[in-house]
Amino acid sequence: MSRAPGAPDGARCDAAGCGRRVYCGSLCRGHYRRKRCGLPVDVPLRRWGRSGWEALADAMLAYADASAEDREEFRRASHNARVAAVRYARALADKVTK
Numbered sequence: 001m002s003r004a005p006g007a008p009d010g011a012r013c014d015a016a017g018c019g020r021r022v023y024c025g026s027l028c029r030g031h032y033r034r035k036r037c038g039l040p041v042d043v044p045l046r047r048w049g050r051s052g053w054e055a056l057a058d059a060m061l062a063y064a065d066a067s068a069e070d071r072e073e074f075r076r077a078s079h080n081a082r083v084a085a086v087r088y089a090r091a092l093a094d095k096v097t098k
Helices: 027-034 054-067 073-096
Strands: none
Touching: 054 073
């Protein structure tokens, strides 16, 4: 993966909580694409390489940590937990039926 001209080696994406290497400007490849498409950059990108169980556990921990006072944060965490649970259940069902 190339990096931005002039960006120091080890430069990390400016998007909140990302931590990936800079691709262009001060953003990683995924956040840079989102910016070019006019989408919000302040959302986390999907992490590849996790098992379904790890994704479900991460989503449930984020749900448990979400503040009930911040309705948007709580709604997002609740939605992500439901999606992770459904994906995990479908993956288990696929394994059983094979």
